[in-house]
Amino acid sequence: MDLRQGIGLRKLGKTADEFQQDLLSNLFYRRGTTVESASARDAYETLSLTVRDRLAERRARTAAAHYASNPRWVYYLSAEYLLGAQLEQNLLYSGTGDLAAEAVKALGFSLEDLEDLDVEPGLGNGGLGRLAACLVDSLATRDIPAVGYGIRYDLGIFRQVITENGQTELPDDWAFHGNPWEFPAPDDRQTVGFYGHTEPIPGSQTRKIWVPGEIVLGEPSHMLVPGYGTETVNIVRLWSAKASEASFDLSRFSAGQYAEAVQEAVRAENISKVLYPDDSTELGRELRLKQQYFLVSCSLRDIVRRFRLRNEGWDTFAEKTVIQLNDTHPTIAIPELMRLLVDEYEVDWDRAWEITRKTFAYTCHTLLPEALETWPVKMFERLLPRHLEIIYLINMLFLREVEERFPGDHDRLRRMSIIGEEGERRVRMAHLAVVGTEAVNGVAELHSKLLRETVLDDFAELWPAKFQNVTNGISPRRFIKLANPRLSDLITEGLGDEGWLRDLDRLTELEYLAGDASFTERWRSIKRANKVDLALGDPDSLTDVMIKRFHEYKRQQLKLLHVITLYHRIRANPGGDWIPRTILFAGKAAPAYHAAKDIIRLIATVAARIEADPVVSPYLKVVFPSNYNVTLAERIIPAADLSEQISLAGKEASGTGNMKLALNGAITIGTLDGANIEIRARVGAENFFLFGMDAYQAAQTRINGYDPRHFYEHDAELRAALDTLASGIFGEVGHRVAGSLLGWDEYLTLADYRGYIEAQEEVERAWREPARWTRMSILNTAHSGFFSADRTISDYAARIWRVAPVPVPHED
Ligand code: NBG
Numbered sequence: 001m002d003l004r005q006g007i008g009l010r011k012l013g014k015t016a017d018e019f020q021q022d023l024l025s026n027l028f029y030r031r032g033t034t035v036e037s038a039s040a041r042d043a044y045e046t047l048s049l050t051v052r053d054r055l056a057e058r059r060a061r062t063a064a065a066h067y068a069s070n071p072r073w074v075y076y077l078s079a080e081y082l083l084g085a086q087l088e089q090n091l092l093y094s095g096t097g098d099l100a101a102e103a104v105k106a107l108g109f110s111l112e113d114l115e116d117l118d119v120e121p122g123l124g125n126g127g128l129g130r131l132a133a134c135l136v137d138s139l140a141t142r143d144i145p146a147v148g149y150g151i152r153y154d155l156g157i158f159r160q161v162i163t164e165n166g167q168t169e170l171p172d173d174w175a176f177h178g179n180p181w182e183f184p185a186p187d188d189r190q191t192v193g194f195y196g197h198t199e200p201i202p203g204s205q206t207r208k209i210w211v212p213g214e215i216v217l218g219e220p221s222h223m224l225v226p227g228y229g230t231e232t233v234n235i236v237r238l239w240s241a242k243a244s245e246a247s248f249d250l251s252r253f254s255a256g257q258y259a260e261a262v263q264e265a266v267r268a269e270n271i272s273k274v275l276y277p278d279d280s281t282e283l284g285r286e287l288r289l290k291q292q293y294f295l296v297s298c299s300l301r302d303i304v305r306r307f308r309l310r311n312e313g314w315d316t317f318a319e320k321t322v323i324q325l326n327d328t329h330p331t332i333a334i335p336e337l338m339r340l341l342v343d344e345y346e347v348d349w350d351r352a353w354e355i356t357r358k359t360f361a362y363t364c365h366t367l368l369p370e371a372l373e374t375w376p377v378k379m380f381e382r383l384l385p386r387h388l389e390i391i392y393l394i395n396m397l398f399l400r401e402v403e404e405r406f407p408g409d410h411d412r413l414r415r416m417s418i419i420g421e422e423g424e425r426r427v428r429m430a431h432l433a434v435v436g437t438e439a440v441n442g443v444a445e446l447h448s449k450l451l452r453e454t455v456l457d458d459f460a461e462l463w464p465a466k467f468q469n470v471t472n473g474i475s476p477r478r479f480i481k482l483a484n485p486r487l488s489d490l491i492t493e494g495l496g497d498e499g500w501l502r503d504l505d506r507l508t509e510l511e512y513l514a515g516d517a518s519f520t521e522r523w524r525s526i527k528r529a530n531k532v533d534l535a536l537g538d539p540d541s542l543t544d545v546m547i548k549r550f551h552e553y554k555r556q557q558l559k560l561l562h563v564i565t566l567y568h569r570i571r572a573n574p575g576g577d578w579i580p581r582t583i584l585f586a587g588k589a590a591p592a593y594h595a596a597k598d599i600i601r602l603i604a605t606v607a608a609r610i611e612a613d614p615v616v617s618p619y620l621k622v623v624f625p626s627n628y629n630v631t632l633a634e635r636i637i638p639a640a641d642l643s644e645q646i647s648l649a650g651k652e653a654s655g656t657g658n659m660k661l662a663l664n665g666a667i668t669i670g671t672l673d674g675a676n677i678e679i680r681a682r683v684g685a686e687n688f689f690l691f692g693m694d695a696y697q698a699a700q701t702r703i704n705g706y707d708p709r710h711f712y713e714h715d716a717e718l719r720a721a722l723d724t725l726a727s728g729i730f731g732e733v734g735h736r737v738a739g740s741l742l743g744w745d746e747y748l749t750l751a752d753y754r755g756y757i758e759a760q761e762e763v764e765r766a767w768r769e770p771a772r773w774t775r776m777s778i779l780n781t782a783h784s785g786f787f788s789a790d791r792t793i794s795d796y797a798a799r800i801w802r803v804a805p806v807p808v809p810h811e812d
Helices: 016-030 040-069 087-094 097-105 111-115 127-141 250-254 258-272 282-310 333-344 349-359 377-383 385-405 410-416 429-435 445-455 457-462 476-482 485-495 504-515 517-534 556-572 594-611 630-639 657-663 676-683 695-704 708-714 716-726 732-742 749-767 770-782 789-801
Strands: 073-077 146-151 159-163 166-170 182-184 190-194 197-200 208-211 214-226 233-242 321-326 360-363 374-376 426-428 439-442 467-469 542-547 581-586 620-623 642-645 667-670
Touching: 016 040, 016 097, 040 087, 040 097, 040 111, 040 214, 040 233, 073 127, 073 282, 073 789, 087 097, 087 111, 087 214, 087 476, 097 111, 127 146, 127 214, 127 233, 127 321, 127 476, 127 789, 146 282, 159 594, 166 594, 190 282, 197 385, 208 333, 208 385, 214 258, 214 282, 233 258, 233 282, 250 258, 258 282, 282 321, 282 333, 282 377, 321 349, 321 789, 333 349, 333 360, 333 385, 333 429, 349 360, 349 385, 360 429, 374 377, 377 385, 377 426, 385 410, 385 429, 410 457, 426 429, 429 457, 439 445, 439 789, 445 457, 445 467, 445 676, 476 485, 476 630, 476 657, 485 504, 485 517, 504 517, 504 770, 504 789, 517 630, 517 770, 542 630, 542 749, 556 581, 556 594, 556 620, 556 716, 556 732, 556 749, 581 630, 594 620, 594 732, 630 657, 642 657, 657 667, 657 676, 657 770, 667 676, 667 749, 667 770, 676 770, 708 716, 708 732, 708 749, 716 732, 716 749, 732 749, 749 770
Parallel strands: 073 146, 073 321, 146 233, 321 360, 360 439, 439 467, 542 581, 542 642, 581 620, 642 667
Antiparallel strands: 159 166, 182 214, 190 214, 197 208, 214 233, 374 426
């Protein structure tokens, strides 16, 4: 099938000459310049368009195949996407890397020059946003008809600069120079209402009319999401808030009141201005809720529009549609679909509820109580009055169901209610998400188990079959093929072909090569070469990395206690047989999270101190590159020897950095938390450095009364480390951090200190035997196949979505 034939379009060529022709033609006609005057940016934009054209053709074929088969669709609703840089990926996925390298030479540039101009859209914070990007990649790779919906924030996650004073945040105007990868689709613009009031409809108990007080437009644009080794190209559709024409006050402008004239427009467009506006103020919190409804309202109307292209009525809606809620941020989609069905399409309540429940599924990504979103009823009432009424009705009917099952259990009703009545009344979004969906899943075995046993235990008792686990996964294309080309080439050579990139379980075949002397030698030298490239420390040192968001539960502070312990040990015995280590921290802290920012600042201070110490610096180097993002992760991960996954057990839902590092042959030092447990089970206990309490021991410790002073008093090295911090030699911040570790520390840091230090000693013993270490490294890679996001998608497809692939025919 060739869609171009029908309209007389020529095919895009596959030869170097043809690619170059297209590049030049794009430079001339679309960029409006010539070879002689082309800047690097001209070349970058032109190359991107030339690559995009090739994907656009596949996209057109995908859309046609999907339309023809009228399939069951997966719609992924996510407030965050960390898509990573696009050029390199799209070169790989379109198979045009070599052609492109050749063609840009004619413009006087190298591919690497141009890749440096490819800014990643930082439309997310951390693991949750990157997971969304890995899942859409694998949806396309598995040929599943899917659309990812999100918000096109003007400013993504802040740019971080690290100095000795810690973290400073700068705005991330990622699309300042434009974004060659997106297609605006103004025809699919939607209208979103906020505020206002509701009016009854005579004769109807459940239907209402909502008269919004503010109207904002949502304008979509989409980015292409190609599958790897297949023809499918899906899309991620991102919404931008636009003020309506009427919001510009011409008369005020004419009167010279320029700021007032655009005030309303600015307010409207602020909705998609920044990812997660600061929520330490009431207005900031309201803006966040506005963002959530904006995403949901635009996306649901788009989903209905798409459904209507091939289907009529509502009978088949839930059969043709599954909407996955990525955490609670898009949960208002549940009352919004009810509102559309009941108020706008006049479907009766019970039937609407049946459709709604069947359509949605919910993924929970946390166990931290503070991360389970709730919104004040008052705010909801003001911003989304009709939705609050619908939530009340959903809640009333739900509580009736609970009451029938557990008559007289008032405490249970109070616990399970969608409305929390303690203190200020609040809407509990996680409860709404569980009540309004067909399936609820956690993101690793332990996490799903703890959801059932603790946070959502009442719900699991009521609906045991609803609760599932789908362990997270990562894209092997981005996180090994693109990030670590040397190792990928070696693996391909070892396995005979590149099929493992679509079938990651094939990595187990590497097990047989772990005993091969020349293979292991090459494995080792690749790790070294990757460290040379990273250029952040001695390539012969043990490269020990902790890369993730800064949060007390992740316990960067525990790692810091290890650093100080090493510092003391080396100073006490400068002639000792110390193993040189480069300890690399990278990650951002939420701008208003002061305790996490203190830890960043302290690390930066300690790093400088060690650097300046002639006794310690030959053995120990602490580095903290600024602005951790997907691009930087792709550079660090291939160079890592040791992967730090040291959260307090029971706190990290899954982790996905742990998977990326293991896949690249880093060995994990970690607790029995999140997906660490599954990594250890697969790579083998002997290839994993385990320490610390498990989740049940941690809970028990808390119940028995955690006493940090006990550990301080009974462990001389720990005491010395804390005393050094408290002494102020690392500044006031050291004093503060020591104080919080010795005070009420929810993350039980000191309780795991000795176990952690001992595990680090075991690391050093293994490192002293290079053959053993390399074998452990190879076995980590060999047994990481399970963590492919392709497997994650197969699990969702089979167990939650019940969707089948729709293959897209090749050209011709
Ligand atoms: C994060 C968890 C991680 C997990 C990712 C992806 C949130 C709310 N949760 O452990 O902390 O790997 O989600 O599932 O960002």
